[in-house]
């Protein structure tokens with residue numbers, strides 16, 4: 371691969387910031403909280419002691435400041451793994467590419483990435499309004515099939531693929547897992563589980579409004595294969611972190627138990643609880 375990137379490949383804004391995130395290297399900390407919802411960014415940074423950077427473009431809102439003396443960033447990713455493809459590549463460019471010269475840096479920097487999101491549960495016993503940390507993830511969104519050098523098999527995938535019955539979507543599956551040492555931050559979480567990441571909220575997650583989903587028993591089948599919960603970003607965060615050499619962990623607040631038909635009675639209170647829970651653990 372050529373070391374110098376063309377203007378069309380690493381696109382920069384007029385001020386030299388990365389194209390979608392609209393950020394300069396000095397705008398981010400080494401610890402970054404990733405949330406889906408742009409409104410959650412200020413809800414998190416309200417707990418910071420100082421906020422020095424507030425920038426945004428499209429659905430990507432970023433606040434950087436300090437908490438208990440440590441520099442920290444919170445950023446919204448919007449919904450879906452296609453956004454995560456942008457977030458991960460541009461965050462990595464901010465630390466591992468010399469943006470002015472468009473050259474790869476010789477020293478690699480690893481970021482610590484903490485997704486703080488919401489999810490639905492496919493395990494009837496997983497109660498709403500609790501934290502669920504993702505150990506393994508299966509991506510049903512296909513993203514990693516566009517990248518070379520991705521290791522598709524892992525411990526979780528072997529058993530899963532043998533028994534996964536849906537031939538039509540099997541070719542786009544991929545697997546990943548957490549950065550194990552990041553598990554230390556969240557070792558007291560109520561649940562540790564296996565997450566499925568979907569490229570949609572409705573039929574991909576078995577929801578049927580006016581359109582039929584693949585199979586009425588889809589969620590039960592996933593749970594039988596060891597999946598506890600689902601959402602729309604973690605597969606890409608974990609897989610791209612591995613390829614790019616960053617560390618990542620997801621904790622999601624369970625707001626829906628799909629097998630019991632339950633939704634959080636107060637998801638705003640539940641979100642506040644999630645924010646406190648994460649901040650207490652990642653900044654000592």
Ligand code: R1P
Nearest residue numbers: 405406407449487488601602
């Ligand atoms: C769907 O409502 C969105 O909520 C979940 C899903 O992954 C998807 O992004 O995450 P966030 O709460 O982080 O947005």
Ligand code: URA
Nearest residue numbers: 488489490601602626
């Ligand atoms: N996020 C999802 O993607 N699905 C749910 O059911 C809840 C949160």
